[in-house]
Amino acid sequence: MRGRGGSAPAEELFTVRDSLHRLAEDIAVSYRTVEGARWAASKWPAEHRVKGVSFTIHRTPAGISDPEERFAAVLTPPEGTARWTPDEASRRVGRQVAKPVTPQEKISAIHTLAKDDEVAAAVTGDLLRRPSVVAQVRDEDKVRAVAELTREDQVAAAVAPGFLRRPAGGSSGAPVSKSPPRRGRRQAWRDSALPPHSGAGSTALPRGRAAPGRRGFGSRHSGADGHHSRVGAGVNECVG
Structure with a gap:
């Protein structure tokens, strides 16, 4: 009321x-x-x-x-x-379709479904197992993926030996740097017995002769010089 x-x-x-x-x-x-x-x-x-x-x-x-x-x-x-x-x-x-037909529509559908990190990780792993798919990935994307995947020390340690076993410039066509051939022990002794100014075309010393300027090598002096003479003769025998 x-x-x-x-x-x-x-x-x-x-x-x-x-x-x-x-x-x-x-x-x-x-x-x-x-x-x-x-x-x-x-x-x-x-x-x-x-x-x-x-x-x-x-x-x-x-x-x-x-x-x-x-x-x-x-x-x-x-x-x-x-x-x-x-x-x-x-x-x-310009919206996403229910049944994608064109490549771009399929890409958009995949991106939508892979918004979840767990789903994206599973899909990425499956795609990387397909060589035909990896072959179509741009080089800069491959480099970025490798850098990201090897951030963990355990992964980097596992893949590093495989990289190191590859010859330099293996598949990229890059020129391979060749190191000079290693000299043998015989050549090293020979070079040590030759005078500094003698080149590849120089005449080799006769067996038993000491290099000019090398004191004691091949000299007939007694005492310390005699000792050096014997050592010099031994060296000349090695390089002869």
């Missing part, structure tokens, strides 16, 4: 959001579904809705900002087809 002199309390306002929530509960769908359908319907006045074209096809290009372009899109099906399909409508606005 209302008190004297008072006014009737204003009824609580029933907002659009409340109406959509109630409708969603009545028809057993989510609120987002009802809200999206309301938004799409607002983009298509009754006079521009095409008979025989599903609501899904109307909803897909609803995001086109230009009304004239949006209305014309539904009226012109893709070339070579008599009617719109959900995937064709998605292609028209």
Whole structure:
């Protein structure tokens, strides 16, 4: 019973959001579904809705900002087809399709499915086991992948021996640097017995003769010089 002199309390306002929530509960769908359908319907006045074209096809290009372009899109099906399909409508606005056909559509689908790191790791491992796939990867991407995969010391230690066993410039065609041939012990003794100015074409010393300028080698002096003489003779025997 209302008190004297008072006014009737204003009824609580029933907002659009409340109406959509109630409708969603009545028809057993989510609120987002009802809200999206309301938004799409607002983009298509009754006079521009095409008979025989599903609501899904109307909803897909609803995001086109230009009304004239949006209305014309539904009226012109893709070339070579008599009617719109959900995937064709998605292609028209650049969205991901349910059934990818072109390479780019397949790449987009893979990226979407591989957003989870666990899924991406499993897919990457499978792809790297396919030589035909790895062969098509750009060199700079391969280098970046190797650098990333060998960050762990355990992995780097496992692959390093394989790298070190490869000849320099193996498959890349890079010139291989050749080190000079190692001299044998006999040649080393010979070079030590020759004077510094003698070259490859110099005449070899006769057996038993000491190199000029080398004190004691081959001399006939006694004492320390005699000792050096014997050593020099032994050296000359080795290099002779």
